[in-house]
Amino acid sequence: MAGVWVFAENYDYCLELLQIGRSLADKTGVQLTAFACGDKGIGQQYIYYGADQVFILPPLAEDQPLGTYVPAIVEAARQEDPDIILCAATLRGKEIAARVAAGLNTGLCSECIALAINSDNKLEMKRVIYGGAAMQTLTCKTRPQMATIPPHTFTPVTELDDTRSGIIKEIGPISSTPVKVLAKKPRAKESGDITRSRVLVCVGRGVEKEGDLKLAGDLAETLGGDLACTRPIAEELHWMPQETYIGLSGQKVKPELYIGLGISGQIQHTTGIRDARVICSINKDEDAPIFKISDYGIVGDLYEVVPFLSQELARLKKK
Amino acid sequence: MLNIIACFKWVIDHEDIKINPETHELVLDRAGYRISDYDRFAIEEAVALTEQYGGSTTAVTVGLPAAKKSLKDALARGPEKAIFINDPAFHNLEPSQTAAILAQSISNQEYDLIICGEGSGDLYAQQVGPRLAEHLNIPCASFVRKITIEGRELIAERRVDEGIEVISMPLPALVTVLPEINSPRVPGLKDTLSAAKKPVVEITASDLGQTFASCLETVEIKATTMERNCEKFGAEKDELKRFIDVLCRAGVVD
Numbered sequence: 001m002a003g004v005w006v007f008a009e010n011y012d013y014c015l016e017l018l019q020i021g022r023s024l025a026d027k028t029g030v031q032l033t034a035f036a037c038g039d040k041g042i043g044q045q046y047i048y049y050g051a052d053q054v055f056i057l058p059p060l061a062e063d064q065p066l067g068t069y070v071p072a073i074v075e076a077a078r079q080e081d082p083d084i085i086l087c088a089a090t091l092r093g094k095e096i097a098a099r100v101a102a103g104l105n106t107g108l109c110s111e112c113i114a115l116a117i118n119s120d121n122k123l124e125m126k127r128v129i130y131g132g133a134a135m136q137t138l139t140c141k142t143r144p145q146m147a148t149i150p151p152h153t154f155t156p157v158t159e160l161d162d163t164r165s166g167i168i169k170e171i172g173p174i175s176s177t178p179v180k181v182l183a184k185k186p187r188a189k190e191s192g193d194i195t196r197s198r199v200l201v202c203v204g205r206g207v208e209k210e211g212d213l214k215l216a217g218d219l220a221e222t223l224g225g226d227l228a229c230t231r232p233i234a235e236e237l238h239w240m241p242q243e244t245y246i247g248l249s250g251q252k253v254k255p256e257l258y259i260g261l262g263i264s265g266q267i268q269h270t271t272g273i274r275d276a277r278v279i280c281s282i283n284k285d286e287d288a289p290i291f292k293i294s295d296y297g298i299v300g301d302l303y304e305v306v307p308f309l310s311q312e313l314a315r316l317k318k319k
Numbered sequence: 320m321l322n323i324i325a326c327f328k329w330v331i332d333h334e335d336i337k338i339n340p341e342t343h344e345l346v347l348d349r350a351g352y353r354i355s356d357y358d359r360f361a362i363e364e365a366v367a368l369t370e371q372y373g374g375s376t377t378a379v380t381v382g383l384p385a386a387k388k389s390l391k392d393a394l395a396r397g398p399e400k401a402i403f404i405n406d407p408a409f410h411n412l413e414p415s416q417t418a419a420i421l422a423q424s425i426s427n428q429e430y431d432l433i434i435c436g437e438g439s440g441d442l443y444a445q446q447v448g449p450r451l452a453e454h455l456n457i458p459c460a461s462f463v464r465k466i467t468i469e470g471r472e473l474i475a476e477r478r479v480d481e482g483i484e485v486i487s488m489p490l491p492a493l494v495t496v497l498p499e500i501n502s503p504r505v506p507g508l509k510d511t512l513s514a515a516k517k518p519v520v521e522i523t524a525s526d527l528g529q530t531f532a533s534c535l536e537t538v539e540i541k542a543t544t545m546e547r548n549c550e551k552f553g554a555e556k557d558e559l560k561r562f563i564d565v566l567c568r569a570g571v572v573d
Binding site for chain 2: 009065067070090091092094095098099101102103105106107108109110111124128129130131132133134135136137138139140141142177178179180181182183184185186187199223235242248249256257267270271274277278279280286291292293294295296297298299300301304305308309312313316
C-alpha cells in the first residue's frame, strides 16, 4: 500500500506525525501508515488515532540501537513504494531518516517546519538555512518524498476513534547490526521541558558568572516560568543543562513570554524563539541585534534592571 | 595505528549575508567563506585521536574549485594530507550528492574511521555523515560527545533525546561529532607555514566516472523576517514600571 508513512521513536511524537500525515493523506487521496516499534497494542492505538495501516517492527533486544530498524524500513519502502515518509526529528530519528533516504536514493528535507501539497500533488517543504537567516522551500523529485519533522511542530491528534479499524502487519525480521548499545544513561531530571513553558527567562553571555544565574532564576520564578540559556552557557560554560539551550541546534520554543538577559541576538539563537508570542530583551548595548527582533527591549545593565523587575513584579502579585 | 578521514565543508559565512529589503532575497555575492564551524571539531577530534593512538589524518572536502582556499586552513589544524574533490559542476550540492561523491572518492582509500561534524554551517541538514556510512556500508553513530578506541572497536558516547547512549562498533566506522567533544586548537604561524607543504590529492568529477543527480528542487529561498514591535525602554525606574505595565496589558504577566 503506497501513501504516507510516519515513523517516530516514541508515542507522543507519532501522534504529532499522525496529525499532519492524516491531512496529507486526505489531500492526496492515499492511505496513512504508521510504524510501531515492537508493540501491537500501540499499533492499535495508532489506528484509533487515524492510521489506516500499522507496521509492527520487532522488539529490540537491550543491546540493539534504534538504527537496527533501518534495513527493515528500507526493505518495506522498496516493496511498497510509498509517496511520502515523515520521520520525527529526534536525534536518532534524524540519523535513521538520512540512512533510509540514502538506502532509497531519495531526497530528504531535514527539520521541515511546514508542509503543503502543491498543485502538482507534490509535497512542498520548508526549512531554515544559513543559521536561520533564510527559509528554503523544497520539493523532492525522487520517490519517496522524505522529511524529518521536529517534535512539537504539529499538535498531536487528540481525537480518538475506537471504532476505526485498519490493517496491522508485522514486518521484519530485523538482522543484527554491528552497533551494540553498552549502556544507557538517562538524563537526570535537572530541568523541566522548556518547549512547554509559558514563560521563559533566557540567559546569555552578558551574565558574568554562574552565581548570577540566581538573578535570572528569581525573575523566572516570579513570573511562574522557567530558565533557559544560549548555546555557550550550556555547551562551553556548562552552567546549565544541555536540554535548556535554545537555538538552531537546541530547543525551539514557543512561550507566551520570552525575556532574554544579556543576549546579543545571534541568528542561531533567535531562530529558536521565532514562535514566541512576546519577546523582551535586556541588554546594555543599545545596538545589540536582539533589539531588532524584540517586541520590548530595555537598554540597561541587567544587574540593576532584573532585581528591580523581580521585586516590582512580586509586589504586583501580592496585590 | 589509525587512518582517519575528517570531512569538512567550505561554507558561506552567514554573518556576511545581506538581504534585499524589497524582495527579501539574499545577497550572497560579497559574502566570505570559511570552514564550517562544526567541522573544526571533526578535524580536531581526528588529529587528537591520532596523537593518542598513533596514525594519520586525511582532511577531505567536496566543493567548487574556489574551495581550494580552505585547504591551508584545514591542514594547519593538524591533518597530514588533504583530498580535494572539486569541479565547477559541484555548485549548491545537496546532502545526497555530497555523500555520494564522498563515498565514490573514499571507497578506494584505506581508512579506519571517518569523522564528520554534526551538520554543516550553511544547510545544517545533518545528513552527509549517516548517508556516507550507508553508501560505504559501515556502521555509524551520530551526535557523539566522546570517542575511545579499544583495539578494533570504537566506543562512543552519543546523545539521544533521553540522555546518553554508550555504543560500541567495529572499525571501520563513521561518527558525527558534537561541538562539546573537544576544543579545537587555534593554528599558529608554524602550523600555517607547514600546512603549505602538506600533500593535497585533487579529484575532479571526470575522475569519479559518474554523475550525481540531485533529488531535491529548490522552489525559493527567502530571508526570514521577524516582525516585532521593537519598542525600547530606558533603565530608569519609571521606564521599568512602564515596561511591566505593557507586559500586563499584553496579557503575558498576571
